[in-house]
Amino acid sequence: MVSWSQSERSAIADLWDKINVDEIGPQSLARVLIVYPWTQRYFGKFGNLNSVAAILGNPKVTAHGKVVLNALDNAVKNLDNIKETYSKLSQLHCEILSVDPDNFRLFADCLTIVIANKFGAAFTPEIQATWQKFLAVVVAAMSSRYF
Amino acid sequence: MLSALEKQILIDLWHKLIPVAEDIGSEALYRMFTTFPKTKTYFGHLDLSHGSGHLRSLGKKIVVAIAEGTTHISTPLFTSSLGYLSRYHAYQLRIHPTNFKLFNHCMLVTLACHLGGDFSAIEHAATDKYLSAYSAVLAEKFR
Numbered sequence: 566m567v568s569w570s571q572s573e574r575s576a577i578a579d580l581w582d583k584i585n586v587d588e589i590g591p592q593s594l595a596r597v598l599i600v601y602p603w604t605q606r607y608f609g610k611f612g613n614l615n616s617v618a619a620i621l622g623n624p625k626v627t628a629h630g631k632v633v634l635n636a637l638d639n640a641v642k643n644l645d646n647i648k649e650t651y652s653k654l655s656q657l658h659c660e661i662l663s664v665d666p667d668n669f670r671l672f673a674d675c676l677t678i679v680i681a682n683k684f685g686a687a688f689t690p691e692i693q694a695t696w697q698k699f700l701a702v703v704v705a706a707m708s709s710r711y712f
Numbered sequence: 713m714l715s716a717l718e719k720q721i722l723i724d725l726w727h728k729l730i731p732v733a734e735d736i737g738s739e740a741l742y743r744m745f746t747t748f749p750k751t752k753t754y755f756g757h758l759d760l761s762h763g764s765g766h767l768r769s770l771g772k773k774i775v776v777a778i779a780e781g782t783t784h785i786s787t788p789l790f791t792s793s794l795g796y797l798s799r800y801h802a803y804q805l806r807i808h809p810t811n812f813k814l815f816n817h818c819m820l821v822t823l824a825c826h827l828g829g830d831f832s833a834i835e836h837a838a839t840d841k842y843l844s845a846y847s848a849v850l851a852e853k854f855r
């Protein structure tokens with residue numbers, strides 16, 4: 566079990582409050598597809614992903630980026646119970662979508678970089694550390710139902 | 713593989729950072745120590761507080777080394793030009809290779825914070841590939 570100090574709880578809540586899911590979600594998904602092109606294998610149904618411009622302009626990428634980041638809201642609201650919160654979602658990614666869970670960390674890294682790009686110096690090293698502790702728990706939870 | 717366009721992007725980006733090499737390098741190191749505390753074990757002999765003289769001087773050396781490396785991307789000189797740093801990290805410092813990934817990530821976060829709109833997905837992708845190639849050379853003498 567991970568434990569969270571009061572200051573970690575408020576750092577995560579404060580940062581999450583400032584995040585516009587509709588902006589950060591699509592950018593993060595686009596970056597994972599651009600920086601780590603093997604992740605494109607799961608999105609064959611999304612149409613044209615052949616270039617940076619195509620990925621950034623693809624409405625399905627935009628829509629799905631919002632879906633994924635909205636799902637993160639459940640983790641922010643259930644800090645003490647992230648594993649249970651993502652149990653079904655982990656099972657879906659394993660059994661139905663067959664996503665290699667190593668990609669979860671890559672998505673998390675891209676999300677962190679997009680947030681750094683958005684907030685600049687306000688994304689201090691201390692906030693980064695707490696945020697990445699949170700994402701590490703999310704990634705572990707998303708990977709927990711793989712057997 | 714880095715394309716000719718990516719190579720040019722990297723040369724421009726890293727040479728622009730040389731005048732602020734101390735700031736960028738020390739921040740990347742400090743972010744690494746804060747987010748991944750185990751990395752501090754290699755630096756017990758240095759003052760690791762934010763903006764310390766040690767971090768600024770090491771940070772500057774690292775950024776300058778990365779910037780100089782851009783000149784040799786995708787040429788046969790790339791690996792040999794890093795010979796000294798590769799021997800140093802492998803035989804003297806003996807850094808566990810996973811730490812390079814942690815450092816590279818913190819460097820990307822630092823660049824994202826400082827460069828704003830100049831660190832789009834294109835610069836991000838090129839820098840990620842380049843730093844992976846660079847640290848693969850630093851780690852290759854390990855075994």
Ligand code: HEM
Pocket residue numbers: 604607608610629632633636637654657658662664668669672673703704707
């Ligand atoms: C923290 C990480 C992630 C979260 C929270 C997350 C969340 C979600 C959610 C909420 C859905 C919709 C599920 C539904 O329709 O019931 C979904 C679908 C999906 N996810 Fe993830 N996801 C994550 C990472 C990834 C990664 C890294 C990949 C692949 C590289 C991936 C591939 C997919 C695919 C292919 C779908 C189905 C898309 C479709 O056909 O509409 N996910 N994900």
Ligand code: HEM
Pocket residue numbers: 751754755770773774777778797801805807811812813815843846847850
């Ligand atoms: C791409 C990544 C890296 C680059 C370009 C790089 C480059 C350098 C350079 C240029 C120096 C100074 C050498 C000199 O004084 O002649 C150095 C020293 C050092 N590096 Fe790295 N390095 C990298 C990654 C790492 C990582 C990941 C670690 C460990 C977590 C590490 C640990 C050290 C240590 C302990 C020193 C000696 C510091 C001192 O005593 O002053 N390096 N590195």
